[in-house]
Amino acid sequence: MHCPDCKTSMLILEYKDIELDFCPTCKGCWLDEGELEQMLAGRTAAMQQLDWTGGVKGRRRCPRCLKPMHVVPMPNDGPEVDVCPAACGIWFDQGELRAAIRSQLADAQASPIVETLREMFGTEEEGERNTK
Numbered sequence: 001m002h003c004p005d006c007k008t009s010m011l012i013l014e015y016k017d018i019e020l021d022f023c024p025t026c027k028g029c030w031l032d033e034g035e036l037e038q039m040l041a042g043r044t045a046a047m048q049q050l051d052w053t054g055g056v057k058g059r060r061r062c063p064r065c066l067k068p069m070h071v072v073p074m075p076n077d078g079p080e081v082d083v084c085p086a087a088c089g090i091w092f093d094q095g096e097l098r099a100a101i102r103s104q105l106a107d108a109q110a111s112p113i114v115e116t117l118r119e120m121f122g123t124e125e126e127g128e129r130n131t132k
């Protein structure tokens, strides 16, 4: 699968039973539908509010079905993410996945996940909480 942003061939990284597609060039990542909930250990109430067909059409295409993705805000003041209108999954730019996790979980639950992802991705970044 290719990165919807820079077209680099993405790497598959495993987090528990979840396969994340990670772009080594722009450090964004793709989660298939349901994988974010899995990562959040089933805390789906807020995620069910995610509006897959709302927001505005973005410039990127879904890496699975190639439909133009929509840019929508995550519930609970999360970052704006690109979602496939056919609900294939969600694209997170660098830092957005961690911002998303922090927006959905309490700090004590979010921190270990965020740390693991930081190590997996090999990225350090500022302003994670405010990343758009």
Ligand SMILES: [Zn+2]
Residues within 6 Å of the ligand: 003, 004, 005, 006, 007, 008, 023, 024, 025, 026, 027, 028
């Ligand atoms: Zn990329």
Ligand SMILES: [Zn+2]
Residues within 6 Å of the ligand: 062, 063, 064, 065, 066, 067, 084, 085, 086, 087, 088, 089
């Ligand atoms: Zn799609």
